[in-house]
Amino acid sequence: MKQLKGFQFLATILALCAALIIFDSCEPQEECLLDCQNGGTCVTDNLGNTVCECAEGFYGASCEQLDSCFNVICPTNSECDPSDGACYCFAGYEGDSCQLEIRSKYYGNYTVEDICQSGQYTYTVNILESSVDVTKFLIQGFGGFADPVLAVVCTILDSEEFEIEATAYPGISTLQSLAINGEESTYDAETGVITLTYLANFDNGESDECDMVLTPQ
Numbered sequence: 001m002k003q004l005k006g007f008q009f010l011a012t013i014l015a016l017c018a019a020l021i022i023f024d025s026c027e028p029q030e031e032c033l034l035d036c037q038n039g040g041t042c043v044t045d046n047l048g049n050t051v052c053e054c055a056e057g058f059y060g061a062s063c064e065q066l067d068s069c070f071n072v073i074c075p076t077n078s079e080c081d082p083s084d085g086a087c088y089c090f091a092g093y094e095g096d097s098c099q100l101e102i103r104s105k106y107y108g109n110y111t112v113e114d115i116c117q118s119g120q121y122t123y124t125v126n127i128l129e130s131s132v133d134v135t136k137f138l139i140q141g142f143g144g145f146a147d148p149v150l151a152v153v154c155t156i157l158d159s160e161e162f163e164i165e166a167t168a169y170p171g172i173s174t175l176q177s178l179a180i181n182g183e184e185s186t187y188d189a190e191t192g193v194i195t196l197t198y199l200a201n202f203d204n205g206e207s208d209e210c211d212m213v214l215t216p217q
Contacts, residue, residue: 038063075099092134094159102156103129103137105187106194109217112144116210125214137162143200145171160187164198174201178209192216 032042032050039055040063054063057070059082068085077098078087089098106127114121123144130136135156142152152175153165163184166176177184178197185196194214201207 035062038066090134092156101134102159103134103162105192106137106162108192110194110214111217113213113215114143114210115213116208118208124217127214136165157184160189161185164196171203172200173203175199 034042034050034052036042036052036054038058040052040058042050043053045051052061052063054060057067059065059067065082067082069080069082072080072085072087074080074087075097077093078089080087087098089095092102094100094102107129108127110125110127112121112123112125114123121144123141125139125141128138128140130138130153132153137154137156138151139154140149140151142150148170150169152169153167154162155165156162161184164175164177166174169175176199178199180197185194187194193216195212197209197211199207199209
């Protein structure tokens with residue numbers, strides 16, 4: 001008799017669970033008002049917002065935009081632009097496979113000729129890599145100063161152009177390159193000659209503007 005009552009109790013519990021499941025499934029579901037395109041489906045995210053979950057290869061609020069980078073594999077040091085599906089090198093890199101550091105072509109020793117408002121000066125410098133990041137390099141011996149020897153930081157702008165990072169150095173309140181005809185610097189790929197113009201504002205209030213030519217040794 002007790003066993004029969006136990007079966008009846010279990011049956012009652014199962015019936016209640018089934019009723020709850022049926023009742024819950026019969027509740028009206030919130031209608032999705034989003035127009036999910038290109039195979040996108042309307043879902044509710046973790047915050048309770050109704051959004052479109054896009055099929056692979058599409059993005060946008062309504063999955064209306066084609067992702068041109070879908071299935072595009074870019075080389076190391078590059079990324080795909082969704083607007084055209086092309087791979088572009090990260091800043092500081094160049095080459096068909098973005099395998100070359102732009103700054104590396106500048107490395108080496110140079111003879112420098114500075115034609116300044118204060119006079120004309122000749123000295124040597126060494127261009128070497130910076131440990132900061134791939135877009136930086138150093139011109140060591142800048143200005144021909146012996147004490148202290150200046151290692152001026154330069155920043156790569158593109159494959160043919162860089163600029164002196166505007167900052168202060170011992171005895172110089174501000175040192176910066178100047179754009180001439182829209183160019184911060186020029187690089188001759190055949191000869192390796194680099195040209196740029198810079199302005200030095202000294203701690204004593206004086207300033208000097210110089211046209212700098214670096215010729216590889």
